[in-house]
Amino acid sequence: MAAAGGKTYSFKVVLLGEGCVGKTSLVLRYCENKFNDKHITTLQASFLTKKLNITGKRVNLAIWDTAGQERFHALGPIYYRDSNGALLVYDVTDEDSFQKVKNWVKELRKMLGNEICLCIVGNKIDLEKERHVSVEEAEGHDGDRSGGGEVEGERRESHKHSPERCTDCRR
Numbered sequence: 001m002a003a004a005g006g007k008t009y010s011f012k013v014v015l016l017g018e019g020c021v022g023k024t025s026l027v028l029r030y031c032e033n034k035f036n037d038k039h040i041t042t043l044q045a046s047f048l049t050k051k052l053n054i055t056g057k058r059v060n061l062a063i064w065d066t067a068g069q070e071r072f073h074a075l076g077p078i079y080y081r082d083s084n085g086a087l088l089v090y091d092v093t094d095e096d097s098f099q100k101v102k103n104w105v106k107e108l109r110k111m112l113g114n115e116i117c118l119c120i121v122g123n124k125i126d127l128e129k130e131r132h133v134s135v136e137e138a139e140g141h142d143g144d145r146s147g148g149g150e151v152e153g154e155r156r157e158s159h160k161h162s163p164e165r166c167t168d169c170r171r
């Protein structure tokens with residue numbers, strides 16, 4: 001897409017993961033620097049945008065924050081189709097949510113091959129005492145060594161890890 005003063009790069013990013021793991025919180029912190037203690041479950045999906053300047057290059061992100069509830073699982077392909085990247089989010093206090101992430105890795109690789117960059121995100125690291133997924137276990141998951149990245153974060157504190165780190169895994 002051409003723009004005055006140089007090229008603008010556009011990427012589509014989708015967030016997937018079980019309900020309540022913190023996908024919406026992550027995106028709201030990233031796009032609007034907000035945090036909400038309440039869980040207002042996402043229905044189907046919401047759409048946000050973010051403009052970035054990365055080493056002088058203009059980048060527009062189109063972000064789809066999907067619903068984690070099982071009843072919306074079948075809608076996944078609508079949102080991950082044509083995506084350049086996916087954040088697969090789990091809650092470090094919830095082992096099941098980590099298993100779900102492994103399933104998403106399998107589904108995305110099966111449906112999209114290596115056309116998509118995957119980044120696995122362990123959220124809620126402020127709840128260290130309730131942690132059920134160890135860093136070792138998460139890092140040992142080799143479902144996506146072919147161009148994926150892994151970060152941990154918490155969305156309560158704005159100064160912690162930034163999703164921009166996921167650009168590290170861009171091929």
Ligand SMILES: Nc1nc2c(ncn2[C@@H]2O[C@H](COP(=O)(O)OP(=O)(O)OP(=O)(O)O)[C@@H](O)[C@H]2O)c(=O)[nH]1
Binds near residue numbers: 020036037040126
């Ligand atoms: N302690 C803690 N709570 C968090 C964190 N991030 C999100 N939460 C809380 O977790 C709950 C669920 O967050 P959401 O962002 O709505 O979760 P979601 O994954 O979008 O859920 P669905 O839309 O149902 O798929 C909310 O009560 C948030 O306040 C975090 O880093 N630490």
Ligand SMILES: [Mg+2]
Binds near residue numbers: 023040067
């Ligand atoms: Mg949500």
